[in-house]
Amino acid sequence: MLAHLLRLHGISSVVIETRSREYVEHRVRAGVLEQGSVDLLERTGVGERMRREGLVHHGIQLRFSDSDHRVDFGALTGGRGITVYGQQELVKDLINLRLDAGEPIYFEVSQVTLRDIDSDRPIITFVHDDTETTLGCDVIAGCDGFHGVSRSTIPDGVLNAYEREYPFAWLGILATVAPSSEELIYCYHERGFALLSMRSPTVSRLYLQVAADERIDDWSDARIWEELQTRFTLDGWTLQEGPIIEKAISALRSYVVEPMQFGRLHLAGDAAHIVPPTGAKGMNLALRDVSILADALTSFYRTGDTASLDGYSAQCLRRVWRAQHFSWWMTSMLHRFPDSDAYQAQLQLAQLAYTVHSRAAATSLAENYVGYEWGTS
Numbered sequence: 415m416l417a418h419l420l421r422l423h424g425i426s427s428v429v430i431e432t433r434s435r436e437y438v439e440h441r442v443r444a445g446v447l448e449q450g451s452v453d454l455l456e457r458t459g460v461g462e463r464m465r466r467e468g469l470v471h472h473g474i475q476l477r478f479s480d481s482d483h484r485v486d487f488g489a490l491t492g493g494r495g496i497t498v499y500g501q502q503e504l505v506k507d508l509i510n511l512r513l514d515a516g517e518p519i520y521f522e523v524s525q526v527t528l529r530d531i532d533s534d535r536p537i538i539t540f541v542h543d544d545t546e547t548t549l550g551c552d553v554i555a556g557c558d559g560f561h562g563v564s565r566s567t568i569p570d571g572v573l574n575a576y577e578r579e580y581p582f583a584w585l586g587i588l589a590t591v592a593p594s595s596e597e598l599i600y601c602y603h604e605r606g607f608a609l610l611s612m613r614s615p616t617v618s619r620l621y622l623q624v625a626a627d628e629r630i631d632d633w634s635d636a637r638i639w640e641e642l643q644t645r646f647t648l649d650g651w652t653l654q655e656g657p658i659i660e661k662a663i664s665a666l667r668s669y670v671v672e673p674m675q676f677g678r679l680h681l682a683g684d685a686a687h688i689v690p691p692t693g694a695k696g697m698n699l700a701l702r703d704v705s706i707l708a709d710a711l712t713s714f715y716r717t718g719d720t721a722s723l724d725g726y727s728a729q730c731l732r733r734v735w736r737a738q739h740f741s742w743w744m745t746s747m748l749h750r751f752p753d754s755d756a757y758q759a760q761l762q763l764a765q766l767a768y769t770v771h772s773r774a775a776a777t778s779l780a781e782n783y784v785g786y787e788w789g790t791s
Contacts, residue, residue: 448496
């Protein structure tokens, strides 16, 4: 996305990727786009297929105490909403745009090394098709995820890291069955959290809270559906089952590094911050990061002034920490913790009840979920 935004301003870039094109175009990740992300994609010419195939939602359901409660995003945020559109689909759109424009992407690179990042001419070396390549750059954008080389290249003592690991995980499945609800259902249950989501009108995405040390091999398809049926049970409502085409268990963590830059290296997305998926913020934060970075780079190339680049981290982090708090709040309210007792459960139920019955509390959830924009509320 950063490369696409830069190209619109006539700024050339090179994208290097350790995985194959096949892998990144089919890797199932996030799927909820905030209103601001949708607006960004449409404004910059990436929204055609999203408009055609994405699922626009104006609310979510909170299910607890044997009943559903709808949080109406449209009514609470002046008509704003979310769009369900798989991250891998957006990746396909962006790759096609870049290749159609004749811009370079190197897939399946290895031995990536960053050097001289504190100079005005940093260098990247990598191997592609058994040939070592060296790139001299004005700026490097480290968009290489939590386990990439970018963050670890920054010298010791520069970054402050803030981290929290949660004592449970999510078991997620993709199933070829029509979603059993038109909107996402967040379910609080005594056996643990569950989430009903979707990727298309014919593909459902569902999650179960499981123990942090669970193994996916211990979860047969029949066991998964049985547990989903138990947690989602509601009189008059049916969870439809179908063939499971993918299943995996993912740990949950919160993570932020400050600052998100050093010299001419700027971190974006998961390279700088991780949020638990409960708040649906990961992909949206990454899109916002690179939008800010693209504006800063455009200013740099037009004027030679580094002020916007120097302020990149501070501008990003205000939104990052807002999303961190929201994701932590949603996670804490909806999950059963290993040390939870009857008192803690009653506190969570009280918080859920207040959230759905208080317009002020519901508005707070809604405006954070669709994407809180500083200065608009």
